[in-house]
Amino acid sequence: MSPRGLLASAGLIARKDLAIEFRTRSAFLSALVLSLLAIVIFYFAWDPTAVGAGDLAPGVLWVTFTFSGLLGLHRSFGVEAQEGAMDALLIAPVPRQAIFLGKALANLVFVLGVQAVALPAMVLFYGVGVGAAWPALIGVMVLAAIGLVAIGTLFAGLTANTRLAELLLPVLALPFFVPIVMPAAQATAKLLAGRPLAETFAWLRILLAFDLVFVYACMLVFPATLDD
Amino acid sequence: MTPRVEAQDLVRIFGGRRAVDGVRCVVQAGECLALFGPNGAGKTTTLRLLAGLLTPTSGEARIAGLRLPAPTARQHLGLISHRTMLYEALTGRENVAFSARLYGLSDPDAAAERALRALRIADRADVPVRQLSRGMQQRVAIARAIVHGPDVLLADEPYTGLDEQGATALTALLRERRDAGAALVLVTHHLHEGLALATHAAIMRGGRFVRYEPAAGLDPAAYASTYRALVA
Numbered sequence: 204m205s206p207r208g209l210l211a212s213a214g215l216i217a218r219k220d221l222a223i224e225f226r227t228r229s230a231f232l233s234a235l236v237l238s239l240l241a242i243v244i245f246y247f248a249w250d251p252t253a254v255g256a257g258d259l260a261p262g263v264l265w266v267t268f269t270f271s272g273l274l275g276l277h278r279s280f281g282v283e284a285q286e287g288a289m290d291a292l293l294i295a296p297v298p299r300q301a302i303f304l305g306k307a308l309a310n311l312v313f314v315l316g317v318q319a320v321a322l323p324a325m326v327l328f329y330g331v332g333v334g335a336a337w338p339a340l341i342g343v344m345v346l347a348a349i350g351l352v353a354i355g356t357l358f359a360g361l362t363a364n365t366r367l368a369e370l371l372l373p374v375l376a377l378p379f380f381v382p383i384v385m386p387a388a389q390a391t392a393k394l395l396a397g398r399p400l401a402e403t404f405a406w407l408r409i410l411l412a413f414d415l416v417f418v419y420a421c422m423l424v425f426p427a428t429l430d431d
Numbered sequence: 432m433t434p435r436v437e438a439q440d441l442v443r444i445f446g447g448r449r450a451v452d453g454v455r456c457v458v459q460a461g462e463c464l465a466l467f468g469p470n471g472a473g474k475t476t477t478l479r480l481l482a483g484l485l486t487p488t489s490g491e492a493r494i495a496g497l498r499l500p501a502p503t504a505r506q507h508l509g510l511i512s513h514r515t516m517l518y519e520a521l522t523g524r525e526n527v528a529f530s531a532r533l534y535g536l537s538d539p540d541a542a543a544e545r546a547l548r549a550l551r552i553a554d555r556a557d558v559p560v561r562q563l564s565r566g567m568q569q570r571v572a573i574a575r576a577i578v579h580g581p582d583v584l585l586a587d588e589p590y591t592g593l594d595e596q597g598a599t600a601l602t603a604l605l606r607e608r609r610d611a612g613a614a615l616v617l618v619t620h621h622l623h624e625g626l627a628l629a630t631h632a633a634i635m636r637g638g639r640f641v642r643y644e645p646a647a648g649l650d651p652a653a654y655a656s657t658y659r660a661l662v663a
Contacts, residue, residue, distance in 0.1 A: 287514035296502035
């Protein structure tokens with residue numbers, strides 16, 4: 204199949220997943236509530252006289268995004284397992300990579316949607332000054348979301364048919380999230396501290412490199428996770 | 432003529448158990464192979480091997496001469512299962528149209544409408560699948576399986592949940608597909624329904640075909656006695 208055909212099939216699958224999520228809104232609302240609760244809990248546990256908001260906020264943000272993202276990732280293959288719909292996808296003449304890409308695209312929209320609400324909420328609660336760093340901060344969010352979603356989609360597919368999927372997914376995926384979350388948190392910290400944009404470039408390059416590696420590697424490995 | 436379905440010494444082992452053990456069969460265009468057997472005989476595993484959903488431990492399955500799981504081979508396949516394989520949050524029409532788009536049909540909405548009409552479910556196709564009865568869901572599932580006009584139909588207990596009207600419509604549809612040149616492989620516990628459609632019949636036990644013959648001239652009552660004796 205041509206790259207264009209692959210992308211078209213992936214687009215169909217992503218659109219279908221988003222339509223299902225739009226109808227049910229179950230995972231999105233759960234992830235959103237989890238994110239806001241985490242931000243609030245950290246806020247009340249925070250002693251501003253001991254730790255500055257700019258030091259705490261990046262950690263809070265990435266812990267929140269990591270765990271709320273897992274909710275959406277688990278759901279993405281849950282809808283296929285429910286009535287055996289995965290079988291219909293697998294016998295359709297679409298490459299396995301298109302299934303991965305489609306699922307990853309839908310998950311990316313999901314994670315970015317949660318971030319779009321949680322990030323302003325965090326800025327509001329912790330009173331951190333983002334100022335002119337908004338575009339760069341959004342760039343960090345998007346780059347990190349791509350890496351997290353690639354890894355998460357792979358492991359969600361791998362664990363979908365196991366009885367302990369909800370437990371296995373975080374156990375398997377979280378160690379692989381580290382190379383993404385670490386540079387993302389570092390870059391976020393620099394931006395929230397008002398440091399010059401140039402200081403974040405090294406972290407952004409690492410983030411971009413891990414994105415490329417993970418997206419490519421996960422696309423290659425994904426078909427093997429569907430084997431019985 | 433290239434067989435539509437061909438299994439050569441298919442073996443599938445699960446954890447040391449030979450679920451399918453050396454199955455060979457050929458189904459030509461316009462033929463229907465009915466697979467009978469008790470639970471655990473290996474019928475569903477055989478069907479999943481023929482659909483490319485399972486990889487054989489040894490042997491191979493071909494669809495229209497193409498080795499599975501090549502996408503070109505899968506283009507020929509339609510699969511009906513006792514599970515609906517539908518998305519419950521989507522409507523029946525959306526489910527069928529989604530499938531039509533995956534198969535690259537030029538007018539997926541029109542194709543979905545035709546398939547839903549053929550299953551007499553078009554009037555209920557705009558409600559979410561979760562709000563339909565099990566029988567209606569099965570009709571949508573069959574519409575989804577046939578929307579791209581497959582020339583090989585694999586059906587695993589397709590009568591599950593269907594009422595008399597639905598079962599009659601399905602039998603008529605399968606017969607029509609067979610007579611139009613499609614190859615069918617039908618897994619069922621119902622000897623009469625299976626034999627009514629079959630050009631060939633096989634009885635499975637312990638992962639093997641213990642009997643495999645043309646269905647023409649088979650007397651259902653005598654065949655039922657043979658079946659009971661073989662699977663006892």
